[in-house]
Amino acid sequence: MPILDFKMTSARFWSVQNQRTLVSMSSPIQPTVAACVFRLLVLFLFAICPIFPVGLAHAGEVFEEAVEAWLADDDEASLPVLAQLASDGNGDAQLLLGRIADRPGAYSPYMASLDRKKRNALLKAPGGLSGKSWLGVIAGENDIASAHVKAKDVKNGTPGIAELILLGEIGPSVEYMSRQINQGNNQDILQLSRIGSSTNGAQFFEWLAAFNAAILGEPVASPTARNTIEEFDAELARYDLRALTVLSMFDDYLSAVAKRRFAVARGVADELRTGFNFDLINDPTKTLSLTAAAVVLMNSEHTKPLVSLCKQECPASVAACVTTLFGAVGGYLGLLSLQTPVEKYIPSQRYFESRRHQADLLRVAYNTLEEKGWETPPGTLDRRLKGKIDQCIADKALASSAYAG
Numbered sequence: 001m002p003i004l005d006f007k008m009t010s011a012r013f014w015s016v017q018n019q020r021t022l023v024s025m026s027s028p029i030q031p032t033v034a035a036c037v038f039r040l041l042v043l044f045l046f047a048i049c050p051i052f053p054v055g056l057a058h059a060g061e062v063f064e065e066a067v068e069a070w071l072a073d074d075d076e077a078s079l080p081v082l083a084q085l086a087s088d089g090n091g092d093a094q095l096l097l098g099r100i101a102d103r104p105g106a107y108s109p110y111m112a113s114l115d116r117k118k119r120n121a122l123l124k125a126p127g128g129l130s131g132k133s134w135l136g137v138i139a140g141e142n143d144i145a146s147a148h149v150k151a152k153d154v155k156n157g158t159p160g161i162a163e164l165i166l167l168g169e170i171g172p173s174v175e176y177m178s179r180q181i182n183q184g185n186n187q188d189i190l191q192l193s194r195i196g197s198s199t200n201g202a203q204f205f206e207w208l209a210a211f212n213a214a215i216l217g218e219p220v221a222s223p224t225a226r227n228t229i230e231e232f233d234a235e236l237a238r239y240d241l242r243a244l245t246v247l248s249m250f251d252d253y254l255s256a257v258a259k260r261r262f263a264v265a266r267g268v269a270d271e272l273r274t275g276f277n278f279d280l281i282n283d284p285t286k287t288l289s290l291t292a293a294a295v296v297l298m299n300s301e302h303t304k305p306l307v308s309l310c311k312q313e314c315p316a317s318v319a320a321c322v323t324t325l326f327g328a329v330g331g332y333l334g335l336l337s338l339q340t341p342v343e344k345y346i347p348s349q350r351y352f353e354s355r356r357h358q359a360d361l362l363r364v365a366y367n368t369l370e371e372k373g374w375e376t377p378p379g380t381l382d383r384r385l386k387g388k389i390d391q392c393i394a395d396k397a398l399a400s401s402a403y404a405g
Helices: 033-048 056-071 075-087 091-102 116-123 134-138 143-151 158-166 170-174 177-182 186-195 200-215 223-237 241-249 256-261 263-271 276-282 292-299 301-313 318-328 331-336 348-352 355-371 391-399
Strands: none
Touching (some): 056 075, 056 091, 075 091, 091 134, 134 143, 158 177, 158 186, 170 200, 177 200, 186 200, 200 241, 200 331, 223 241, 241 292, 241 301, 241 331, 292 301, 301 318, 301 331, 301 355, 318 355, 318 391
16 A cells, blocks of 8 residues: 555655754753862862873773763863863874764853854864864774764765764764755665664664655665665554654655545644644644644653653643653754764763753753744743743743853
8 A cells, every 4th residue: 555656746855954053051950069079170180280191091080080071061071171181192082072073062151151262172173273173183093983074975975874883873873864865865875774773763764765765766666665664654553753753744745545544643743843833833722732742742762851851840841841842952853963972982872861961952942942032031931922832941941041150
């Protein structure tokens, strides 16, 4: 039973919505006592000896402590240490800084307090007008850095993506997949499933590639493409968030039979379009907590970090909070943009359970609110947004940008 109507002649190429430029702000969650002590120690060491050589064993311990501070969302305690280690030739620090510099994210309050020259000195290697990416500097001797450099090739980054997957850098590899689909490299993305890329994010982009290929008239009869579409069909029947998101992108191409078959799913998918909760502002019949989409978001394995954050920050309005955050970060595509910088040092699960990830979610939400002209003091959002934007998490997001210093 066909899902797509392949008789359509005016095929339209799906283009992944440009990822929102994210910038890091400060998390409202306070650093742990250990992180505070570590920060004081770092400041003391830099005060008495700005440049200090460290032995290999000690460098490893310092690196791990800096990683912990970064995950605690404490750039002031982590980045100067990583920069010093990188300057001393520590490859681990060089790789991590190279990836942190590339993250789609906003400056934290500490980074925002520095001028451009000082920020570049922390995140980049010396050279050029604004410094050089550590990834490019160490690509010749570091396989992970080399794979990232290759994956950045917009026209043909798939070989680099494949290398990242083989190196175990599954989460970071997902960041580059949308670019390749945007370039029409659908078959290359489909082939990634052969090397064990069946993670949630990778599978999502494989589904997009399969449907894109079908719409563009590319061969889709291969076992890989056929299995991919069958997997999508099965997940859509379970109202999987990823499948619903894909469905919303290709609704115009569904066959008449498929439209009848997935009538309910299509209704939910329409609500899950990127930024859907803001579209509901003009619909007085709907509220965030009463939509079918809200039910899906509350129970999806893919939104567990959102649910956890909302239960922690806004226990009285969890469902509306989750719906607001999902729309504000850019939907499922936006969630996929927030990945660990390096799996080798920070496994994905460790990142997703960290304060850093929670802060990232709030800061991305802040960017959306600010972009739409809602950067107002907490509690004073436009009254027309009542019931459409959760006031609690909006306040938290807006407050996360404040720099007290």
